[in-house]
Amino acid sequence: MEKTHASKLCALILTYNEEKNIERVLTELQWLERVIILDSYSTDATVSLIQKFANTEIHYRKFDTHARQWNFGLSLVESKWVLTLDADYVLTQPFIQEARRYICQEAIVAYYTKFKFVVFEKPLLRDNTTPRPVLFQKDHCEYYDDGHTQRLAINGKVGSFKAVILHDDRKPLTRWLTNLDTYSIKECKKMLEPTRGPGPSLIEKIRRTKIFAPFLVFLYCLVVNGSIFNGWRGWHYTLQRTLVEILFALRLIEEEKLKGKD
Numbered sequence: 392m393e394k395t396h397a398s399k400l401c402a403l404i405l406t407y408n409e410e411k412n413i414e415r416v417l418t419e420l421q422w423l424e425r426v427i428i429l430d431s432y433s434t435d436a437t438v439s440l441i442q443k444f445a446n447t448e449i450h451y452r453k454f455d456t457h458a459r460q461w462n463f464g465l466s467l468v469e470s471k472w473v474l475t476l477d478a479d480y481v482l483t484q485p486f487i488q489e490a491r492r493y494i495c496q497e498a499i500v501a502y503y504t505k506f507k508f509v510v511f512e513k514p515l516l517r518d519n520t521t522p523r524p525v526l527f528q529k530d531h532c533e534y535y536d537d538g539h540t541q542r543l544a545i546n547g548k549v550g551s552f553k554a555v556i557l558h559d560d561r562k563p564l565t566r567w568l569t570n571l572d573t574y575s576i577k578e579c580k581k582m583l584e585p586t587r588g589p590g591p592s593l594i595e596k597i598r599r600t601k602i603f604a605p606f607l608v609f610l611y612c613l614v615v616n617g618s619i620f621n622g623w624r625g626w627h628y629t630l631q632r633t634l635v636e637i638l639f640a641l642r643l644i645e646e647e648k649l650k651g652k653d
Contacts, residue, residue, distance in 0.1 A: 400472040400494045401425040403464045407454065409478035410436040411561040417444045419482040423474075429464040457541035458534040465529055473529050479561070480506075480525075485554035490526055493550070500547030501527035509559035510624040517616040519608075519632060520558060524549065538581035539574035567631070571638060579642035601643050604636040 402420050406413060406428055417440075420426050426447045430438060431454040441447050452463055465473065472494045476482075486504065493502055501524045508518035524532070524543045531547045560567075582595055591599070598604045612618045612632050618625030 399470055400474060400490070401427060401468055401470045402474040402476060403427045403429065403461075403468060404476050404478055405429050405431070405460055405464065406433060406437050406441070406478050407431040408433045408435045408437060408566070409562070410440060411563075412479040412559070413437055413440050414443075415481050415559065416476060416478055417441065417447065419487070420444075421446060422487060425470070427464060427467050429460065429467070431460070456536050458536040461534040461541055465534075468529050471528055471530075472526065474526050476525065476556075477558075479559055481509075481557040481559050483554055483557065486552060486556055489552050489554050493526060498548055499550040500531040501543070501545045502550045502552055504552040505555045506558040507555045508628065509557050510621070510628050512559070513621075513624060514557065515616075515618065515621050515625060515628060517618075518628065519612060519616065522551065525556070526552075539577040571635060575635075575638045575642050578639060579646055582643065583646055598636070598639055599643065601640040605633050605640060608636045609633045 400423065402423055402425075404413075404416065404426065407430065410433075417426065421444065424446055426444070428441050428447055428449045430441075430449055430451050432451060438449060441449055450464075450467055452460065454460055461475065464475075474490065490502075493499070503522040503524050504526070505522050506518075506520040507514045508520055509515070524545060527543065527545065528547070531545065533544050534541045535544055536542075582591070582599060594604075597607060609629060609632075612629040613625070618629045621628070
């Protein structure tokens with residue numbers, strides 16, 4: 392397959408101990424001339440696995456926040472377009488074909504894509520993942536921190552992929568639980584900050600009740616999204632999403648009690 396010229400597009404991936412995932416995402420990026428990896432000093436085999444791919448280059452930076460890490464990564468990009476990926480994202484051929492077409496256009500500066508969540512190597516019928524802008528013109532976009540994650544500020548017109556990216560994280564559950572604890576602290580602090588702009592979203596309002604979110608998420612995942620039809624893979628996903636909301640609720644209760652609220 393002919394490679395896209397480096398002045399047009401490169402990929403940017405953040406990594407930290409991603410030996411279970413990184414080879415799969417890089418295998419589907421060999422059509423690019425340049426893949427930039429910004430690593431947070433991994434201690435497993437991540438770096439040695441990356442070095443097996445000739446089109447990759449590795450840079451290092453100690454992680455502080457998601458937005459600062461992504462923006463530093465963007466400063467390393469020389470191409471007009473950048474494809475920003477997590478280490479557990481796997482591209483599909485329809486997605487690659489669309490990306491090749493989009494970077495030849497000028498009017499749209501960023502493209503959102505949907506994801507298909509993979510559990511135990513098989514995609515779920517449906518999931519709760521939300522679209523994210525992954526392909527964009529670097530000079531028109533910048534990341535900012537938002538709770539436990541980052542958002543992309545886009546200055547210009549946006550579009551959407553028809554194809555999806557596979558979200559296939561194979562890191563052990565212990566790692567996920569550790570990350571969840573960190574994320575829940577950041578998300579709790581965000582929800583307790585003074586409301587700015589239009590006010591809290593419906594999801595945030597439900598979370599602030601500290602009661603309804605875990606039950607609603609459990610029912611939504613299992614019944615509305617049909618996870619029950621995915622067997623134990625669906626139950627695994629549903630219980631994970633429910634645990635996220637339970638931990639958020641516990642953090643909110645703890646923070647409010649420490650501040651002397653009823």
